[in-house]
Amino acid sequence: xxxxxxxxxxxxxxxxxxxxxxxxxxxxxxxxxxxxxxxxxxxxxxxxxxxxxxxxxxxxxxxxxxxxxxxx
Amino acid sequence: xxxxxxxxxxxxxxxxxxxxxxxxxxxxxxxxxxxxxxxxxxxxxxxxxxxxxxxxxxxxxxxxxxxxxxxxxxxxxxxxxxxxxxxxxxxxxxxxxxxxxxxxxxxxxxxxxxxxxxxxxxxxxxxxxxxxxxxxxxxxxxxxxxxxxxxxxxxxxxxxxxxxxxxxxxxxxxxxxxxxxxxxxxxxxxxxxxxxxxxxxxxxxxxxxxxxxxxxxxxxxxxxxxxxxxxxxxxxxxxxxxxxxxxxxxxxxxxxxxxxxxxxxxxxxxxxxxxxxxxxxxxxxxxxxxxxxxxxxxxxxxxxxxxxxxxxxxxxxxxxxxxxxxxxxxxxxxxxxxxxxxxxxxxxxxxxxxxxxxxxxxxxxxxxxxxxxxxxxxxxxxxxxxxxxxxxxxxxxxxxxxxxxxxxxxxxxxxxxxxxxxxxxxxxxxxxxxxxxxxxxxxxxxxxxxxxxxxxxxxxxxxxxxxxxxxxxxxxxxxxxxxxxxxxxxxxxxxxxxxxxxxxxxxxxxxxxxxxxxxxxxxxxxxxxxxxxxxxxxxxxxxxxxxxxxxxxxxxxxxxxxxxxxxxxxxxxxxxxxxxxxxxxxxxxxxxxxxxxxxxxxxxxxxxxxxxxxxxxxxxxxxxxxxxxxxxxxxxxxxxxxxxxxxxxxxxxxxxxxxxxxxxxxxxxxxxxxxxxxxxxxxxxxxxxxxxxxxxxxxxxxxxxxxxxxxxxxxxxxx
Numbered sequence: 001x002x003x004x005x006x007x008x009x010x011x012x013x014x015x016x017x018x019x020x021x022x023x024x025x026x027x028x029x030x031x032x033x034x035x036x037x038x039x040x041x042x043x044x045x046x047x048x049x050x051x052x053x054x055x056x057x058x059x060x061x062x063x064x065x066x067x068x069x070x071x072x
Numbered sequence: 073x074x075x076x077x078x079x080x081x082x083x084x085x086x087x088x089x090x091x092x093x094x095x096x097x098x099x100x101x102x103x104x105x106x107x108x109x110x111x112x113x114x115x116x117x118x119x120x121x122x123x124x125x126x127x128x129x130x131x132x133x134x135x136x137x138x139x140x141x142x143x144x145x146x147x148x149x150x151x152x153x154x155x156x157x158x159x160x161x162x163x164x165x166x167x168x169x170x171x172x173x174x175x176x177x178x179x180x181x182x183x184x185x186x187x188x189x190x191x192x193x194x195x196x197x198x199x200x201x202x203x204x205x206x207x208x209x210x211x212x213x214x215x216x217x218x219x220x221x222x223x224x225x226x227x228x229x230x231x232x233x234x235x236x237x238x239x240x241x242x243x244x245x246x247x248x249x250x251x252x253x254x255x256x257x258x259x260x261x262x263x264x265x266x267x268x269x270x271x272x273x274x275x276x277x278x279x280x281x282x283x284x285x286x287x288x289x290x291x292x293x294x295x296x297x298x299x300x301x302x303x304x305x306x307x308x309x310x311x312x313x314x315x316x317x318x319x320x321x322x323x324x325x326x327x328x329x330x331x332x333x334x335x336x337x338x339x340x341x342x343x344x345x346x347x348x349x350x351x352x353x354x355x356x357x358x359x360x361x362x363x364x365x366x367x368x369x370x371x372x373x374x375x376x377x378x379x380x381x382x383x384x385x386x387x388x389x390x391x392x393x394x395x396x397x398x399x400x401x402x403x404x405x406x407x408x409x410x411x412x413x414x415x416x417x418x419x420x421x422x423x424x425x426x427x428x429x430x431x432x433x434x435x436x437x438x439x440x441x442x443x444x445x446x447x448x449x450x451x452x453x454x455x456x457x458x459x460x461x462x463x464x465x466x467x468x469x470x471x472x473x474x475x476x477x478x479x480x481x482x483x484x485x486x487x488x489x490x491x492x493x494x495x496x497x498x499x500x501x502x503x504x505x506x507x508x509x510x511x512x513x514x515x516x517x518x519x520x521x522x523x524x525x526x527x528x529x530x531x532x533x534x535x536x537x538x539x540x541x542x543x544x545x546x547x548x549x550x551x552x553x554x555x556x557x558x559x560x561x562x563x564x565x566x567x568x569x570x571x572x573x574x575x576x577x578x579x580x581x582x583x584x585x586x587x588x589x590x591x592x593x594x595x596x597x598x599x600x601x602x603x604x605x606x607x608x609x610x611x612x613x614x615x616x617x618x619x620x621x622x623x624x625x626x627x628x629x630x631x632x633x634x635x636x637x638x639x640x641x642x643x644x645x646x647x648x649x650x651x652x653x654x655x656x657x658x659x660x661x662x663x664x665x666x667x668x669x670x671x672x673x674x675x676x677x678x679x680x681x682x683x684x685x686x687x688x689x690x691x692x693x694x695x696x697x698x699x700x701x702x703x704x705x706x707x708x709x710x711x712x713x714x715x716x717x718x719x720x721x722x723x724x725x726x727x728x729x730x731x732x733x734x735x736x737x738x739x740x741x742x743x744x745x746x747x748x749x750x751x752x753x754x755x756x757x758x759x760x761x762x763x764x765x766x767x768x769x770x771x772x773x774x775x776x777x778x779x780x781x782x783x784x785x786x787x788x789x790x791x
Contacts, residue, residue: 021291023156023158023159023162024291025290025291026155026159026162026163027159027162027163027166027356027360028163028166028290028294028352028353028356028357029163029166029167029352029353029356030290030353031150032149032153033288035149035153036149036150037149038149039147039148039149039153040149043147052287052288053287056287056288056345057345058150059150060344060345060348060349061344062150062151063344063349064344064348064556064559064560
């Protein structure tokens with residue numbers, strides 16, 4: 001997900017809330033399925049993308065298998 | 073902004089920073105307000121960011137917005153995802169900041185506020201932030217390669233292997249010392265034990281909810297988790313006030329240690345979605361929440377620092393940990409000034425997210441400055457306690473005794489005032505049975521935070537809630553590190569077992585078995601049985617028994633140090649925290665060696681002083697601290713001297729404090745020698761990595777070095 005452009009706040013309150021939620025999700029480290037899906041559609045249209053559940057499982061497994069995502 | 077205005081603003085900031093630092097350094101006798109410390113820190117950070125980090129960004133790496141980053145070139149929607157700089161900053165900060173910057177400064181407050189404050193502020197600008205930034209930039213230029221791989225490819229195989237082994241060693245010590253902090257904070261505290269115990273079923277409930285009820289609804293689940301945490305806080309109070317239930321949850325250190333060890337094994341073998349992932353989400357929220365709350369609390373209250381600038385303990389006679397100001401303040405405070413562990417994160421997830429190379433400065437240097445600010449705030453929270461209270465909480469029972477009166481007497485002899493009535497009043501305000509000798513740093517930080525927070529919200533009546541709230545936050549951070557660390561350690565160990573094990577054959581097996589055998593009996597029979605008969609499948613990560621065995625083995629390693637610390641009459645923190653500091657600084661030395669080599673191979677040797685400067689300092693600090701811990705004649709400080717002392721006491725027929733049988737004494741002496749061995753191992757690693765690096769630098773100078781593994785320039789548009 002690349003830089004979300006901030007819309008005028010009053011005009012689009014639900015949209016803003018959605019974007020804020022997206023930012024928080026990324027900061028606490030939730031894998032971004034929408035971005036993955038968009039990437040596969042754009043760059044590898046021949047591939048069948050993982051389902052959301054498969055994607056989440058694969059990301060979690062990757063996250064907890066190497067040092068480099070947490071410190072003291 | 074016109075040039076002259078910019079120059080004016082920066083002159084004012086620099087003058088303000090220098091002025092406040094000077095005031096702090098020169099003020100003696102009178103009480104100093106926390107505002108001075110905060111201003112000095114923030115102004116120094118601003119100047120460091122604007123001018124010092126610019127050398128790295130512009131002169132060394134010449135960071136270029138047109139150069140395609142790995143996230144852009146290798147975009148796969150999984151690891152490599154171009155991400156907004158603020159999001160990466162938040163993610164990186166949540167990854168680097170943990171309990172380390174909270175505990176270290178709290179312990180170092182035994183020297184007074186000044187040494188810790190100066191080291192945090194100066195160390196981060198010249199050391200910690202430089203390391204994080206250089207490693208991040210180097211990794212971004214190398215497709216997001218890890219520190220271990222960069223060490224191998226830039227310096228050589230020896231350095232690479234040393235780095236990997238060092239990481240494993242550090243993880244063991246790190247986890248054991250953090251687990252020890254939790255155990256120390258929870259012992260004899262039913263409220264704390266129940267509240268923190270409940271966070272485990274809460275995380276599992278969140279995991280099940282996220283997996284089966286509302287898949288993918290992370291924020292909703294985390295919100296529920298936070299509400300449940302508050303329920304757990306009140307549930308703990310209810311149990312603590314219930315005369316039948318309270319004794320059930322009033323646990324001793326060894327009992328708690330066993331629970332934490334069991335938890336480590338369980339967390340490592342259970343599926344990640346059930347416990348680790350939900351706990352992680354919760355912990356990331358809580359982490360950022362606590363940091364913000366602490367900042368707001370300090371800014372509103374602007375407390376005076378009760379601790380003097382320097383205490384008499386700079387001579388090494390302090391009760392919290394042994395050792396003189398030099399080098400031990402630089403070992404006790406690692407996270408917040410310079411933390412080697414960060415180099416793993418700066419070469420882990422973060423470099424794969426940068427959408428623009430230039431963001432490396434903001435994220436690498438900037439996030440570390442922010443962590444440093446957290447360390448300054450932790451120091452302030454520790455120093456809002458009067459020295460009497462601070463030492464009553466942080467000095468072990470072996471020194472101050474077990475009553476408020478005996479503590480008051482000892483503390484008076486040190487030149488500080490402790491009013492027993494005042495201590496009792498504080499203890500009843502926070503609704504604990506005692507505050508004496510609650511070592512480890514977490515309780516005193518929680519008391520400091522409770523004082524700050526209750527000042528803002530709730531008054532004295534809310535102190536108990538705030539105290540246990542702060543304790544829960546700290547424990548949550550720590551347990552997240554314990555469980556995720558165990559899991560990572562398990563994978564690393566399985567990797568070692570698969571590759572290094574088979575050729576090493578039985579000798580290697582015996583070596584590890586002896587360590588485990590001598591140390592702990594956890595899983596010993598299982599381990600022996602399987603290691604003897606089933607060899608190859610041991611490395612298979614999908615094979616459940618292998619998972620359990622390697623988890624158990626890894627937990628046994630840190631569990632051993634934890635148990636040793638819990639049963640140590642001197643409190644355990646005294647021996648383990650310096651080992652952790654040395655280990656962390658060793659990893660920082662590895663990172664700075666990699667950074668220096670990268671800079672030299674880029675043809676920028678004339679700027680290599682930027683990493684050589686902190687590297688030299690760390691080499692001096694780790695070697696002198698390590699040597700003191702191993703060989704000092706003072707049994708309070710030197711491991712070997714202490715081993716000799718307890719054996720001499722046994723031979724003379726007087727049992728050392730905390731030992732009941734000859735076997736206890738033998739165990740104490742063995743533990744001392746083991747700790748000495750660990751310290752020696754870390755020191756040897758520093759020497760190896762330095763020698764290997766210097767050899768490579770000479771080859772760079774002669775033009776015979778292997779070329780750098782930097783990925784050639786690819787323009788953004790072409791990617």
